[in-house]
Amino acid sequence: xxxxxxxxxSGLGGMRTVGDLVGRVQLRNKCxxxxxxxxxxxxxxxGPEEINDEVFMRNYRExxxxxxxxxxxxxxxxxxxxxxxxxxxxxxxASCKRLREATRLHR
Amino acid sequence: xxxxxxxxEIRMRMGDGSLTWMTxxxxxxxxxxxxNDAVDCAQVPALTEDDLSRIVEIMCExxxxxxxxxxxxxxxxxxxxxxxxxxxxGSSSPALEMSRTxxxxxxxxxxxxDTFEIAxxxxxxxxxxxxxxxxxxxxxxxxxxxVIPMLYMFMPxxxxxxxxxxxxxxxxxxxxxxxxxxxxxxxxxxxxxxRDDIIFIGEKLLSTGIDGLDFDTTASGGDLDFVGSLQAxxxxxxxxxxxxxxxxxxxxxxxxxxxxxxxxxMLAAGLYPHEQVKLAEAAGVSTFGPVVNTNSSRSTAWNVAxxxxxxxxxxxxxxxxxxxxxxxxxxxxxxxxxxxxxAVTRADKCMIEVAHVDGL
Numbered sequence: 001x002x003x004x005x006x007x008x009x010s011g012l013g014g015m016r017t018v019g020d021l022v023g024r025v026q027l028r029n030k031c032x033x034x035x036x037x038x039x040x041x042x043x044x045x046x047g048p049e050e051i052n053d054e055v056f057m058r059n060y061r062e063x064x065x066x067x068x069x070x071x072x073x074x075x076x077x078x079x080x081x082x083x084x085x086x087x088x089x090x091x092x093x094a095s096c097k098r099l100r101e102a103t104r105l106h107r
Numbered sequence: 108x109x110x111x112x113x114x115x116e117i118r119m120r121m122g123d124g125s126l127t128w129m130t131x132x133x134x135x136x137x138x139x140x141x142x143n144d145a146v147d148c149a150q151v152p153a154l155t156e157d158d159l160s161r162i163v164e165i166m167c168e169x170x171x172x173x174x175x176x177x178x179x180x181x182x183x184x185x186x187x188x189x190x191x192x193x194x195x196x197g198s199s200s201p202a203l204e205m206s207r208t209x210x211x212x213x214x215x216x217x218x219x220x221d222t223f224e225i226a227x228x229x230x231x232x233x234x235x236x237x238x239x240x241x242x243x244x245x246x247x248x249x250x251x252x253x254v255i256p257m258l259y260m261f262m263p264x265x266x267x268x269x270x271x272x273x274x275x276x277x278x279x280x281x282x283x284x285x286x287x288x289x290x291x292x293x294x295x296x297x298x299x300x301x302r303d304d305i306i307f308i309g310e311k312l313l314s315t316g317i318d319g320l321d322f323d324t325t326a327s328g329g330d331l332d333f334v335g336s337l338q339a340x341x342x343x344x345x346x347x348x349x350x351x352x353x354x355x356x357x358x359x360x361x362x363x364x365x366x367x368x369x370x371x372x373m374l375a376a377g378l379y380p381h382e383q384v385k386l387a388e389a390a391g392v393s394t395f396g397p398v399v400n401t402n403s404s405r406s407t408a409w410n411v412a413x414x415x416x417x418x419x420x421x422x423x424x425x426x427x428x429x430x431x432x433x434x435x436x437x438x439x440x441x442x443x444x445x446x447x448x449x450a451v452t453r454a455d456k457c458m459i460e461v462a463h464v465d466g467l
Contacts, residue, residue: 003183004218004219005446005452006183006451007183007220009174009175009456010181010455010456010459010467011180012182012221013221014215014219015254015255019180019183019221020222022221024222026394026428026466027258027351027394028351030394030426032428033181033182049178052177067254078254082254094350095316095318
């Protein structure tokens with residue numbers, strides 16, 4: 001259970017900033033960390049000082065429906081937020097694709 | 108030589124986590140010795156003088172913890188999934204009583220994880236197979252209720268395919284009886300059975316919409332385990348070309364249980380991280396997790412320098428991202444179930460700044 005230690009030394013903070021988005025790009029596109037961050041910055045239209053800023057990203061994520069870690073009644077949650085992430089990152093997410101196929105929904 | 112021997116004012120951990128005090132000169136000597144051991148074992152280039160000096164500086168920082176500069180953060184990954192809160196197999200779990208999905212959401216919403224995993228309580232391939240339906244339903248539940256990338260973690264673990272837990276003869280036992288041909292045949296039989304089971308559970312799990320798979324502790328059963336896992340990745344890629352496939356190793360060197368088994372023309376036995384990653388790339392792995400073992404009787408300075416030396420070369424030759432293993436007992440961190448934060452953060456910082464990894 002040393003995850004908090006790693007987070008404070010070197011982690012992006014997941015949904016507190018853009019950690020999940022950079023992680024998604026890295027895993028999906030097999031790209032190194034600098035390329036993954038650049039991809040996210042380009043798609044979100046943000047700079048390096050903004051993507052690791054918890055205060056800025058808290059508001060940005062709420063405004064764009066990307067999911068936040070605290071309770072906001074009615075805000076996109078779980079797979080709803082992931083569908084918005086698909087749009088903003090311009091990538092397909094497997095669980096969203098499955099939802100569309102299982103329910104015959106189309107984007 | 109009083110001017111060459113400073114005070115023992117550097118607070119240092121040994122590889123078992125115990126505290127010791129060293130002079131800066133002793134730290135420097137341990138860093139050099141650790142690097143030299145890595146060069147000798149893995150046949151990788153030595154670190155530069157700048158690298159050595161930077162590791163010494165980081166190890167000697169006065170603060171309780173250290174960290175990278177803003178902008179230099181990397182991705183955090185994990186192995187063990189929700190079981191790290193519930194019932195980790197290492198008997199080192201908090202044993203919290205909560206649902207599996209809730210335990211995953213704690214990691215997403217409270218612990219700052221960038222990516223996370225789903226894992227069964229006994230996550231070897233052979234043990235996941237009989238409960239695959241339950242695991243698929245659990246994956247569907249998790250994927251509807253989480254946001255961060257979510258992999259399914261399992262351990263290939265060829266060991267369970269040998270007698271007495273499996274149908275195949277144990278190669279080392281057979282070799283002791285000089286039944287060499289039989290040992291080879293039984294080993295390859297176990298490898299093929301493990302590979303087919305990985306493909307079976309992998310295709311089922313990926314069909315639920317999870318983001319990918321984490322092959323954890325790959326090659327724990329040596330070269331046959333490694334090659335069977337690589338073959339499974341190659342096969343899964345045909346059906347799921349876009350899935351995230353993470354491959355984390357179990358040790359720094361692949362044991363030669365067979366000694367003869369190859370993947371794409373290369374013998375698997377004896378490979379070190381910078382060689383392992385090339386086979387992982389060839390198989391279609393998305394991200395690679397090198398392991399360097401901690402020596403519990405040497406200092407953290409020695410262990411970190413040794414780990415960074417091996418991983419730096421792995422990072423240099425790799426075309427895919429590296430998410431290096433930094434848990435207890437690997438990557439220079441002490442072999443203790445609650446690794447001290449002073450040692451862990453120093454190991455993290457050295458690994459990112461000197462070895463240039465993409466994630467932990």
